[in-house]
Amino acid sequence: MSQDSIAVGSIAGAPSSSTARGLWSSRWAFFLAATGSAVGLGNIWKFPYITGENGGGAFVLVYLACILVIGIPLLMTEVMIGRRGRANPEGAMAAMAKAAGASRHWRLLGSVAIFTGFLILSFYAVIAGWALAYAPAAALGEFAGLTGESSGALFGAMLGDPVKLAGFGTLVLLLTLGIVALGVREGLERSLSLLMPGLFVLLLVLVGYAATTGHFGEALHFLFDADFSKLSGQSVLVALGHAFFTLSLASGAMMAYGSYLPAGTSIAKTAIMVAVADTGVALLAGLAIFPLVFANGLEPGAGPGLIFVTLPIAFGQMPFGQLIGVLFFVMLAIAALTSAISLLEPTVAWLGERFAIGRLKAVLLTGLALWLLSLGTVLSFNAWSEYTLFGKTFFDSLDYLTTNLLMPLGGLGTVLFTGWVLSRASVQEALGIGQPQLFQLWWQVLRWVTPLGILVVFLHSMGLF
Ligand code: PHE
Numbered sequence: 001m002s003q004d005s006i007a008v009g010s011i012a013g014a015p016s017s018s019t020a021r022g023l024w025s026s027r028w029a030f031f032l033a034a035t036g037s038a039v040g041l042g043n044i045w046k047f048p049y050i051t052g053e054n055g056g057g058a059f060v061l062v063y064l065a066c067i068l069v070i071g072i073p074l075l076m077t078e079v080m081i082g083r084r085g086r087a088n089p090e091g092a093m094a095a096m097a098k099a100a101g102a103s104r105h106w107r108l109l110g111s112v113a114i115f116t117g118f119l120i121l122s123f124y125a126v127i128a129g130w131a132l133a134y135a136p137a138a139a140l141g142e143f144a145g146l147t148g149e150s151s152g153a154l155f156g157a158m159l160g161d162p163v164k165l166a167g168f169g170t171l172v173l174l175l176t177l178g179i180v181a182l183g184v185r186e187g188l189e190r191s192l193s194l195l196m197p198g199l200f201v202l203l204l205v206l207v208g209y210a211a212t213t214g215h216f217g218e219a220l221h222f223l224f225d226a227d228f229s230k231l232s233g234q235s236v237l238v239a240l241g242h243a244f245f246t247l248s249l250a251s252g253a254m255m256a257y258g259s260y261l262p263a264g265t266s267i268a269k270t271a272i273m274v275a276v277a278d279t280g281v282a283l284l285a286g287l288a289i290f291p292l293v294f295a296n297g298l299e300p301g302a303g304p305g306l307i308f309v310t311l312p313i314a315f316g317q318m319p320f321g322q323l324i325g326v327l328f329f330v331m332l333a334i335a336a337l338t339s340a341i342s343l344l345e346p347t348v349a350w351l352g353e354r355f356a357i358g359r360l361k362a363v364l365l366t367g368l369a370l371w372l373l374s375l376g377t378v379l380s381f382n383a384w385s386e387y388t389l390f391g392k393t394f395f396d397s398l399d400y401l402t403t404n405l406l407m408p409l410g411g412l413g414t415v416l417f418t419g420w421v422l423s424r425a426s427v428q429e430a431l432g433i434g435q436p437q438l439f440q441l442w443w444q445v446l447r448w449v450t451p452l453g454i455l456v457v458f459l460h461s462m463g464l465f
Contacts, residue, residue: 021086021087021259021260021349022183022260023260023261023262024189024257024260024261024262025189026262027261027262027265027266027270029189030257030260030261030262030265030270031270031273031274032189032192032193032196033189033192033257033338033342034079034248034254034257034270034271034274035192035196035273035274035277035278036192036195036196036335036338036339036341036342037248037253037254037257037338037339037341037342038246038247038248038274038275038277038278038339039196039199039277039278039281039335039338039339040124040335040336040338040339040340041124041127041128041131041332041335041336041339042242042245042246042282042339043246043278043281043282043285043335044203044281044282044285044307044332044335045127045131045304045306045307045332046242046245046246046304047063047242047246047282047285047286048285048286048289048290048306048307049302049303049304049305049306049307050238050242051063051223051286051300052290052293052299052300052301052302052306053238053300053301053303054230054231054232054235054238054239055227055230055231055235056221056222056223056225056227056230056300057221057222057223057224057225057226057227058226058227058228058230058231058235059230059231059235059238059239060223060224060226060286061226062231062235062236062239062240063239063242063243064279066239066240066242066243066453066457067243067246067247067275067279069445069449069450069453070240070243070244070411070450070453070454071243071244071246071247071249071275072247072271072272072275073415073442073445073446073449073450074244074247074249074250074411074414074415074450075247075249075254075271075274075275076267076268076271076431076442077414077415077418077446078249078250078254078255078258078414079254079255079257079258079261079267079270079271080258080267080418080427080430080431081093081096081255081258081414081418082254082255082256082257082258082259082260082261083258083259083261083263083267083430084096084430085255085259086259087259087349087353088110088114088252088256088259088346088349088350088352088353088354089110089111089113089114089252089255089256089346089350090107090108090110090111090114090350090354091107091110091350091353091354092110092255092259093106093107093108093109093110093417094106094107094110096417096422097417097421099426100421100422100423100426102417102421102422106417106421109410109413109414109417110252110255111350112406112410112413113250113251113252113255113346113410113414114252114346114347114350115406116250116251116252116402116406116407116410117251117252117253117342117343117344117346117347118343118346118347118366118369118370119373119398119401119402119406120245120251120343120398120402120403121176121340121343121344121370122370122373122374122376122377122398123374123377123395123398123399124336124339124340124343125169125172125173125176125340125370125374126165126168126169126172126374126377126378126395127304127336128169128172128333128336128337128340129165129167129168129169129170129171129172130158130165130168130308131329131332131333131336132168132171132172132329132333133158133164133165133168134308134312134325134329135326135329135330135333137154137312138312138315138322138325138326138328138329139322139325139326141322142154142312143312143313143315143316143321143322143325144316144322145316145317146312146313146316147296147313148296148297148298148309148313151309151310151312151313151316152298152305152309154312155305155308155309156305158308159305159381159382160381160382161382162378162379162381162382162383165378165381165382166374166375166378169374169377169378170371170374172333172336172337172340173340173367173370173371173374174367175337176337176340176341176343176344177344177363177364177366177367179337179341180341180344180345180348180363181359181360181363183359191334191338192338195331195334195335195338196277198327198331199281199331199332199335200281200284202324202327202328202331203281203284203285203288204284205324206288206311206314206324206328207284207287207288209288209314209318210287210288210289210290210291210292210314211291213291213292213294213295214295215290215291215292215294215295216287216291218290218291218294219286219287219290219291219293219294220287222290222294222300223283223286223287223290233460233461233462233463234461236457236460236461237404237408237457237458237460237461238403238404239457240404240408240453240454240457241403241404241407241408242403244403244407244408244411245403245407246278246282247274247275247278248339248342248343249407249411250406250407250408250410250411250414251343251346251402251407252345252346252347252350253342253343253345253346254342255346256342256345256346256349257342257345259349264432265432266432266433267431267432267433268431268432268433268438268442285307288311289306289307289310289311292310292311292313292314293306293310296310296313298310311325311328312325315328344363344366344370347362347366348362348363348366351365351366376394376395376398377394377395377398379394380393380394380395380396381393381395408454408457408458411454412451412454412455415446415450415451415454416451418446419443419446419447419450419451420447424443427443428443
């Protein structure tokens with residue numbers, strides 16, 4: 001372990017193992033890791049298809065509002081708790097509660113977050129496997145001359161093949177487990193500084209291509225003209241859930257990464273930069289995809305297959321499409337991998353610190369459980385597609401439970417804990433916002449606007465007003 005792995009700035013009562021936990025080498029490294037966690041399938045795969053399913057502009061507006069008044073304040077809170085507690089999310093919550101003289105049970109919020117991340121990873125790996133499967137398909141020229149219909153058929157054939165889905169999903173899991181077993185610092189920091197700009201450039205290329213389809217204006221209308229009559233209570237809940245999902249909140253990821261953040265770095269600035277990068281990638285993905293949807297007579301509300309059906313059509317037609325297609329799906333898979341790592345880290349850190357087992361053992365145990373659970377998602381696209389609970393397949397249920405229920409409720413708990421249980425002075429000190437007015441603004445938003453925002457969305461989604 002390197003010299004700087006001394007737990008500076010941690011509170012008394014945090015586990016002493018914290019001295020051996022390691023730290024990011026710089027604020028920039030933390031920014032890359034947090035952005036790597038935030039930018040992933042959520043931005044490129046999920047954001048476009050849920051926007052399509054929920055009617056476009058009004059949904060995007062609600063989502064942006066959720067990022068601003070709920071996502072950013074909570075992101076800052078989670079990083080702060082991780083850094084102060086210097087432990088896995090459960091341990092960090094316990095340490096914070098103890099230092100504040102509050103009930104030990106607050107640590108359960110950390111436990112639930114860890115479990116949420118674990119559940120998400122079980123399906124996230126399967127979807128990331130789709131991207132991995134599409135990279136060789138692009139290389140082999142399978143996208144040449146695709147139409148809306150034949151592209152849909154190609155995607156359907158993949159979903160219908162459980163062995164292929166399980167194979168690529170397993171590959172993603174193995175890669176994630178391997179990186180986390182080795183410790184994230186070297187590999188992650190280095191690969192991310194190449195990957196993030198690369199992904200951005202490729203997305204710009206795709207937006208450029210989409211602009212040539214003649215349907216760019218239609219896409220702009222769809223994404224940015226808000227027609228609130230298209231917005232149901234459920235859509236608002238989906239927008240809120242997605243704000244959590246895309247910023248990696250309430251799943252242990254940001255708390256775990258915050259626990260490796262050196263003291264003295266500005267949490268506020270970094271959090272805002274992460275949110276801006278994350279939102280930018282999502283909007284670019286929308287601008288790349290919707291022109292193709294409209295140009296090829298596809299349905300915006302087609303569901304989880306949206307980018308896997310639309311983008312290959314573009315790759316099949318554009319100059320150098322074969323190469324760009326491979327690059328795109330490889331980058332998407334890597335972007336998913338850097339998110340998957342952050343989904344695994346909390347569980348592994350928790351097992352290691354709570355039960356004092358080695359990192360490798362913790363990784364193997366978690367990996368086995370994840371793999372078994374991931375088969376449920378694999379089968380929900382084929383053999384089990386008819387088995388549904390409240391009209392939802394196994395995958396849909398996991399997605400709904402984590403993103404639309406556990407994340408918002410867990411986030412609400414963390415916000416209330418910070419705003420109403422911890423003292424103002426201790427939070428101000430831990431957060432390190434220098435300007436008093438700025439802190440005051442953040443503090444009031446966190447105490448009032450964020451929790452009320454979450455509650456209002458919940459009550460609205462239940463049809464209460
Ligand atoms: N934020 C990631 C994405 O948008 C997913 C994620 C969720 C990662 C929760 C970590 C924790 O793809």
